[in-house]
Amino acid sequence: MATTLHDVAKLAGVSAKTVSNVVNDYPHIKQATKERVLAAIAELGYRPNLSARGLRSGRSGVISLIIPDLRNSYFAELADAVMHAADQLGLSVLIELSGGDRAREAELLRGARLRAVDGVLYSALHLGDEDLAVVEEVTIPMVLLGERMFNAPNDHVTMRNTEGARAATEHLIALGRTRIVAFGAHRADIVGSASLRLAGYRAALEAAGMVFDPALVREVPVWGRFDGAVAMRAMLDEGVAFDGIVAFNDALALGAMRVLSERGVAMPDEVAVIGFDDIDEGRYSLPSLSTIAPGREQIARTAVSLLVERIAGGVDDVPPRRVYADFELVRRESTASSPVGADSPSPDVS
Amino acid sequence: MSITMHDVAARAGVSIKTVSNVVNDYPHVSEATRSKVERAIAELGYRPNLSARSLRSGRSGVISLIIPDLRNAYFAELADAVMRQARARGLSVLIEQVAGGRDVELEILRGPRMQLVDGILYSPLSLDRDDSALLPDGPMVILGEQLFDGDRDHVTMANVDGARAATEHLLAQGRRHIVALGTDPHDTLGPAALRLQGYREALEAAGIPADPAYVSTVVSWHRSDGANAMREVIAAGLPFDGVVAFNDAMALGAMRVLQDAGLRIPDDVAIIGFDDLDETRYALPTLSTVDIGREEIAERAVELLIERIAAPGQPEAPRAIVSGFRVVPRESTGSVIAHTPRSRTAPSTL
Numbered sequence: 205m206a207t208t209l210h211d212v213a214k215l216a217g218v219s220a221k222t223v224s225n226v227v228n229d230y231p232h233i234k235q236a237t238k239e240r241v242l243a244a245i246a247e248l249g250y251r252p253n254l255s256a257r258g259l260r261s262g263r264s265g266v267i268s269l270i271i272p273d274l275r276n277s278y279f280a281e282l283a284d285a286v287m288h289a290a291d292q293l294g295l296s297v298l299i300e301l302s303g304g305d306r307a308r309e310a311e312l313l314r315g316a317r318l319r320a321v322d323g324v325l326y327s328a329l330h331l332g333d334e335d336l337a338v339v340e341e342v343t344i345p346m347v348l349l350g351e352r353m354f355n356a357p358n359d360h361v362t363m364r365n366t367e368g369a370r371a372a373t374e375h376l377i378a379l380g381r382t383r384i385v386a387f388g389a390h391r392a393d394i395v396g397s398a399s400l401r402l403a404g405y406r407a408a409l410e411a412a413g414m415v416f417d418p419a420l421v422r423e424v425p426v427w428g429r430f431d432g433a434v435a436m437r438a439m440l441d442e443g444v445a446f447d448g449i450v451a452f453n454d455a456l457a458l459g460a461m462r463v464l465s466e467r468g469v470a471m472p473d474e475v476a477v478i479g480f481d482d483i484d485e486g487r488y489s490l491p492s493l494s495t496i497a498p499g500r501e502q503i504a505r506t507a508v509s510l511l512v513e514r515i516a517g518g519v520d521d522v523p524p525r526r527v528y529a530d531f532e533l534v535r536r537e538s539t540a541s542s543p544v545g546a547d548s549p550s551p552d553v554s
Numbered sequence: 555m556s557i558t559m560h561d562v563a564a565r566a567g568v569s570i571k572t573v574s575n576v577v578n579d580y581p582h583v584s585e586a587t588r589s590k591v592e593r594a595i596a597e598l599g600y601r602p603n604l605s606a607r608s609l610r611s612g613r614s615g616v617i618s619l620i621i622p623d624l625r626n627a628y629f630a631e632l633a634d635a636v637m638r639q640a641r642a643r644g645l646s647v648l649i650e651q652v653a654g655g656r657d658v659e660l661e662i663l664r665g666p667r668m669q670l671v672d673g674i675l676y677s678p679l680s681l682d683r684d685d686s687a688l689l690p691d692g693p694m695v696i697l698g699e700q701l702f703d704g705d706r707d708h709v710t711m712a713n714v715d716g717a718r719a720a721t722e723h724l725l726a727q728g729r730r731h732i733v734a735l736g737t738d739p740h741d742t743l744g745p746a747a748l749r750l751q752g753y754r755e756a757l758e759a760a761g762i763p764a765d766p767a768y769v770s771t772v773v774s775w776h777r778s779d780g781a782n783a784m785r786e787v788i789a790a791g792l793p794f795d796g797v798v799a800f801n802d803a804m805a806l807g808a809m810r811v812l813q814d815a816g817l818r819i820p821d822d823v824a825i826i827g828f829d830d831l832d833e834t835r836y837a838l839p840t841l842s843t844v845d846i847g848r849e850e851i852a853e854r855a856v857e858l859l860i861e862r863i864a865a866p867g868q869p870e871a872p873r874a875i876v877s878g879f880r881v882v883p884r885e886s887t888g889s890v891i892a893h894t895p896r897s898r899t900a901p902s903t904l
Contacts, residue, residue: 264670266648273634275832280630284623287651298616299649301637314592429836430895462836484625488777488810490838 216244267511268321269297270312271349272304272329276428277455277483278500279327282349285504286325293512295322306330310338323511328352332396345514347507351397359514360526361507363498365397368531369404372450372478372496375533377412379476381448384409387435387460388424388452401452401480420446424456432459440467447475454479454486454495461489461538477538491537499529559600566594577615617859618648618671620662621697622679626776627803628829628848629677632697635852636675643860645672656680663690673859678702682743693862695855701743707862707873709855711846713745716879717752720826720844721798723881725760727888729796729824732757734769735783735808736800749800749828767792772804780804784811795823802827802834802843809837809886824887835895839885847877 213220218241225233226241269286271279287297298321302309309331313324323345331338332352339346339356348360376384386405390398402421409416424435432455439446440463451457457479461471469475471491479486479495486493506527513519559577563570568591575583576591583591594600619636621629637647648671652659659680668674673693678701681688686702696708724732734753738746754764770787772779780799784807787794797812799805805827809819817823819839827834827843834841854875883889 266670274624274630274637275634277627277630277833280624280627283630283649284625284651287624287649291651296648296650298646299633299637300646301634301641429832433836433895458833459836462838462840465838484777485627485806485833488781488807490810490813492810 211248212241212244215248216240263322263515265294266296266298266321267323267325267508267515268300269325269327270300270302270309271327272302274299274301277485278453278481281483282327282500282504285501286508289505289508293508295508295512302329304329310335313338313342323347323515325349325507325511329396345511347511347514349503349507351400354526357524359507359510359524361503361510361529362526363503363529364531365400366404366407368480368496368498369401369450369452370408371404371531371533372480372494373405373408374412375478375494375535375539376448376450376476377408377414379448379472379539381476382414383417383420383446384448384450385439385444385446386421386452387432387449388427388456389421390425391421391423398452401450405450419444424452427453427456429455429459429462432456433463434459436460436463440464440469449475449477451477451479454481454483454493457493457495457538458485458489461491461493465490472537472539482534486536489538491540494536494539495534497532497534499531502529561598562591562594562600565598566591613672613863614670615644616646616648616671617856617863618650618668618674620650620652620659620674620676622677623651624649627831627833628775628801631829631831632677632848632852635849636856639852639856643856645856645860652679660685660688664688668692673863675855675859678744693859693866695859695862697851697855698745699743699748707858707875709851709858709875709877711851711877712879713748714752714755716828716844716846717749717798717800718756719752719879719881720828721753721756722760723826723842723883723887724796724798724824725756725762727820727824730762731792731794732768732796732798733787733792733794734798734800735780735787736772736775736804737769738773739771746800749798753798768794775801775804777803777807780807781811782807784808788812788815788817797823797825799825799827802829802831802841805841805843805886806833806837809839809841819886820888826881826887830882834884837886842884842887842889843882844879845882846879850877 209220209223213223216223218237222237223241226238267290269283271283274280274283283299290297300312302312309328313326321344324342325347327349333355336356339353339358346358348356348358349362351362351365354360373384386402388398389402390396393399406416422435422439424431432451436459449457449460451460457477461477464471464475471477477493479493480498482495482497486495506529510525559570559573563573566573568587572583572587573591576588617640619633621633624630624633633649640647650662652662668690675695675697677697682701689702694706696702696706698708698710721732734750736746737750741747750769757764770783772783780803783804788811797805797808799808805825809825812819812823812825819825825841827841828846830843830845834843858873
């Protein structure tokens with residue numbers, strides 16, 4: 205007979221709820237407890253078998269991941285992590301791209317129930333709380349990713365945008381930088397990662413008793429390498445003086461760094477740069493890019509397991525849950541005082 | 555009795571074909587018609603699912619793209635291109651990753667999910683000619699060389715000629731000790747073997763004896779593999795003045811290691827990659843590469859697959875398409891074009 209969650213709980217000497225928490229990779233579980241549960245899982249060969257359940261119930265075993273774009277390395281790496289997490293649970297992933305187009309974002313949501321997937325992981329760039337009606341129409345299980353909808357009746361997995369950007373800014377302040385650019389703002393935006401990261405930047409300045417200078421807030425509507433390069437070239441041409449850059453994502457930072465190098469600006473001596481996302485590319489750039497690791501793997505695992513719980517049912521009375529992934533400041537050469545060399549290969553890069 | 559598409563069509567006052575178009579999310583359905591059909595679907599509680607839909611109409615409107623992994627930027631950019639091409643033709647794409655070895659690859663290819671899709675675009679990783687009999691029946695286009703027997707169309711890139719041109723590009727600049735970075739002893743028919751062949755042909759044509767010591771082996775084709783391989787080459791103490799990396803990701807990892815070792819690019823070592831990833835335009839130095847016609851590959855592959863879906867077994871003979879290629883000279887091989895792009899060089903969907 206197949207091993208159940210209860211068998212694992214019994215062997216580990218914990219509650220079934222705790223096993224579920226470990227399986228779902230929730231934060232705030234004591235390391236010792238986690239290890240005991242994982243050891244019990246390994247010993248019993250427990251594997252939550254959802255595909256079998258799916259076949260019995262007529263489910264397709266497919267979940268949909270709706271993201272803006274795969275060209276953006278953050279989303280490519282997120283999709284990779286989601287697929288690994290889904291595969292662990294016997295699910296495959298239908299990836300759909302909204303292209304960052306507002307109408308398409310809504311259209312994909314409306315079509316979700318028609319495409320007969322078991323559930324949806326949804327990351328929007330444009331739809332926000334004002335579009336709740338569209339979200340509420342979705343009748344199949346859905347978990348929201350990202351930071352645009354905080355009032356939707358759905359589970360929501362997100363990152364610590366404000367705290368992460370604040371930590372990035374504080375890192376530059378600690379290096380003695382006094383004219384720090386917020387790179388990648390979206391002025392028209394009142395929600396979304398750009399505004400949350402800008403809030404973190406402001407909070408760090410304020411806490412340090414530094415004056416917020418709007419001239420140092422740079423609008424960059426699209427967060428790609430090309431756009432970062434164009435915006436940085438413009439800043440240098442305008443003669444804006446600065447000694448630090450908090451880029452709102454790594455791609456912007458990498459585009460900007462290239463232009464700084466072309467113009468002979470020494471990094472980090474003259475300008476220290478930090479990004480956000482911790483994409484693989486930043487480990488090998490010259491200089492290697494300091495960044496905020498937003499907990500991508502944790503976001504993927506948590507989102508998939510929350511979705512799987514909703515698909516499996518029996519949690520209808522559980523109110524919408526919100527999980528914030530843990531972030532980490534990653535120090536590399538772009539904010540270091542001496543070269544540290546390229547990263548050693550990380551174990552998660554296959 | 556369950557609700558059928560006929561019931562929906564009758565209720566909405568449209569043809570079955572129109573209901574099918576809405577269900578399959580094809581473009582060019584008027585907004586008014588779409589909402590009429592969706593309302594009827596909601597009122598009747600009609601719910602097609604992938605398998606039921608394909609049983610009834612023979613089509614699910616979904617194709618599968620099987621690739622090694624999205625963490626590899628080449629496949630992320632390819633997947634992005636395939637999805638744009640598929641969407642333009644009203645198809646969704648189910649992406650599956652097979653970077654888990656031969657068994658995983660077979661399991662996915664032969665698994666129940668492949669029965670749900672109309673056709674498969676397959677980029678083989680571990681399987682080869684001996685496995686031809688194991689491939690599932692049904693429409694399939696191979697992205698890569700003709701590795702399999704039978705009537706499989708394939709769309710590939712000019713691996714031999716591209717690598718030869720890359721090597722000749724270095725030879726033309728007087729480089730004589732050129733490292734080939736990225737061979738795989740297990741790959742005797744795939745891209746690694748073919749690019750090695752192109753490298754050898756170029757050396758031979760230039761009258762330079764091939765020295766196996768200049769051929770560097772890797773496990774996979776990520777940045778970390780290029781970095782590790784480059785470290786080994788440097789540690790071996792061989793004199794070298796050029797590197798042909800078998801993809802851009804490895805070249806970017808290798809460039810970083812070269813610079814850490816105090817070698818100047820291109821003065822001491824000229825380096826060229828393969829793939830023309832977006833990030834090569836922003837690297838320091840910008841990376842020379844071979845543009846392998848990714849958009850063309852995606853477009854032709856989707857076209858061929860649609861033809862196979864529409865008329866299985868016609869034509870009987872497998873078709874072979876090789877995309878065009880060109881060498882893109884940049885700073886890493888001494889090109890004087892030393893600036894980040896002034897206009898978008900890649901389709902931006904954001």
